[in-house]
Amino acid sequence: MRALFLMVLYAGLCYASSISDQENIETLMDNVLVLRVPYGESTMVYVPLSCGDAYENQPVVWKKDGEATEPALQGNQVTVLVEEMNGGNYTCHLGPNGDYLNHTLILIQVVPDNRAVILEEGSPETGHIHCSTPNYKGSFHCTWRRTRLRPDASVLLVKAQRNMENISCELDAEGSGIHCQDPSCPYKEDQHRISLTIYIRSVFLLEAYAKAFYLREIVRPEALPNLCISNGKVFSWSYPDSWEKPSTYFGLQFQVKVVHKGSSCDSERHIMLNTIQEAKYEVNVKTQKYVFCVRAQDKYTNGPFSHWSFCTVNKDTVGCITGPKL
Numbered sequence: 001m002r003a004l005f006l007m008v009l010y011a012g013l014c015y016a017s018s019i020s021d022q023e024n025i026e027t028l029m030d031n032v033l034v035l036r037v038p039y040g041e042s043t044m045v046y047v048p049l050s051c052g053d054a055y056e057n058q059p060v061v062w063k064k065d066g067e068a069t070e071p072a073l074q075g076n077q078v079t080v081l082v083e084e085m086n087g088g089n090y091t092c093h094l095g096p097n098g099d100y101l102n103h104t105l106i107l108i109q110v111v112p113d114n115r116a117v118i119l120e121e122g123s124p125e126t127g128h129i130h131c132s133t134p135n136y137k138g139s140f141h142c143t144w145r146r147t148r149l150r151p152d153a154s155v156l157l158v159k160a161q162r163n164m165e166n167i168s169c170e171l172d173a174e175g176s177g178i179h180c181q182d183p184s185c186p187y188k189e190d191q192h193r194i195s196l197t198i199y200i201r202s203v204f205l206l207e208a209y210a211k212a213f214y215l216r217e218i219v220r221p222e223a224l225p226n227l228c229i230s231n232g233k234v235f236s237w238s239y240p241d242s243w244e245k246p247s248t249y250f251g252l253q254f255q256v257k258v259v260h261k262g263s264s265c266d267s268e269r270h271i272m273l274n275t276i277q278e279a280k281y282e283v284n285v286k287t288q289k290y291v292f293c294v295r296a297q298d299k300y301t302n303g304p305f306s307h308w309s310f311c312t313v314n315k316d317t318v319g320c321i322t323g324p325k326l
Contacts, residue, residue, distance in 0.1 A: 022071050028199065029157055032105045033081055033222045034206055039110045044083050051076045051092035061096050064088045067295070068096070071187050078292045082106060087204030098235040107156075107206040114191045118153045118200050118207045129198065129211045131218045136250070138182035140218060142196065144209070145176065153202040182215075220304040221252060223297045223322045224279075227309045235292055236280040237309060253299035256281045256289050265293035265308035 024036040025047060037043045051060045055076050062073035064080075065088050073080065073090075080090065087106040094101055119128040122145070133140035146153050160167035160180050169180040182194070193212045200207055222240040229235050235256075244250035257265060258272040271285055277299070283292060293310045299305055311320040 001305075017193070028107075030204075031103055032107065032156070034107050034109050036109050036111045037085070039112065039115055042084065044081060046079050047106060048077065048079050049081050049090055049092075049104050055092070055094075055101055058101075059095050059098075060092050060101065061094075063076075063091050065092065066091070066169060080106075082108075085205065107201055107204050109206045109208065118147060118150045118202050118205070118210070119209060120147050127203065127211060129196070130274055131196070131211065131213060132220045133195050133215065133218055134220065134222045134240065135244050136190075136219060137244075138184065139179065139217070140194075140215070140276065141177060142198075142211075143172075143177040149319050150202045155198060156201045156206070157199040159197045159199075162194045167194065172185050180203060190214050216298070216301045216303055218304065219298055219301070221298070222308040223307045224294055224309045225297055225322050227294065227311060227320045227322060229292075229311060229318050229320070230315075231286065234280060234282045235294070235311065237294060238279065240283070240296075240306070251277075251299045252296040253277055253279075253307065254279065254294055254296050257293040258285055259293065260287075261289040261291060261312065261314065263291060265291065265295075265310050289313065 024045065024234055026034045026036070028034045033047065035045055035047060037045070040163045049062070051058075051062075060074065060076050060077065062080075063071060076092075082088075085108045087108045089103060089105050091103040092187070093099060093102045107258045115126060121128050123128050129142050129144050131140055131142040143145055155171055155175055155178075158169045158178055159173070160169050162184070164183060165182075165184060167177045167180050167182050178198075180196075193214055195210070195212050197208055197210045200209065222242050224237040226238040227235065228237075234274060237254075239247050239252060243252065254276050256272075256274050256276060257270050259265060259270050263269065271287070271290060272283070281294070283290075291310055291312050293308045296306045309320070309322045310320050
């Protein structure tokens with residue numbers, strides 16, 4: 001009786017373990033399985049693989065990362081044991097030396113997923129992904145930086161949505177950013193956040209980086225063009241060409257600043273600092289050597305500032321630059 005009880009208990013534990021394993025296995029995309037394992041724990045998980053229904057009665061042989069397995073894995077449906085972080089690319093072939101038929105890539109994702117080792121964190125505010133756009137037309141750009149130990153990490157998948165509508169994204173050539181275009185813009189009311197998830201792999205480690213934002217939170221005007229001086233002390237500039245029109249509806253406000261000659265526009269030791277609504281400003285300071293700085297932000301959202309545009313004044317000589325160089 002005791003032996004029967006132990007057998008039933010063992011069978012129940014095995015069933016529970018099997019269910020638990022299946023709950024931790026997700027099909028991320030075609031031919032890619034993600035196995036979630038707890039951080040800091042030793043794991044051994046059985047993962048079922050299928051070569052495909054078309055090969056049900058074929059002499060299928062499996063390889064891992066291009067090498068034959070020991071013991072051999074044979075048959076259309078197999079189960080592989082994944083230990084610790086040892087994922088792999090399992091390919092199925094027609095016989096031991098036959099043609100390639102299909103494959104399944106098993107990647108490992110550590111949970112909880114807040115232990116990022118692939119990407120650097122920019123700041124607590126921006127996180128690992130920084131997104132920006134110069135206007136409200138629905139196009140935005142996001143960037144990230146790989147850590148020094150994971151320089152060859154690559155983007156596996158990008159998911160972007162707003163209000164259940166997919167947003168198309170294209171990976172930059174160097175793999176460190178994406179350009180996205182919301183098809184419902186321009187000028188649609190910014191009622192819903194954009195949800196962005198980037199899946200990045202390093203060998204068989206997978207990390208998912210998520211970010212959610214309203215478009216108005218990332219709109220950063222381009223640097224102000226046509227900065228010039230007249231009458232020796234009145235500075236004026238133009239709205240960026242990329243900014244929305246009419247400007248009476250899509251208004252900007254400007255932060256103007258005067259710093260000592262040779263100082264950066266970001267210097268906290270300023271001579272004068274002010275926020276204005278007009279695209280011109282008259283400087284009244286005693287010194288004849290200074291730097292005049294100006295930048296813009298959406299006056300209705302108080303979002304990110306543009307880069308500085310600035311003029312270096314050296315008595316009667318003035319040189320103006322549209323940022324971001326100082």
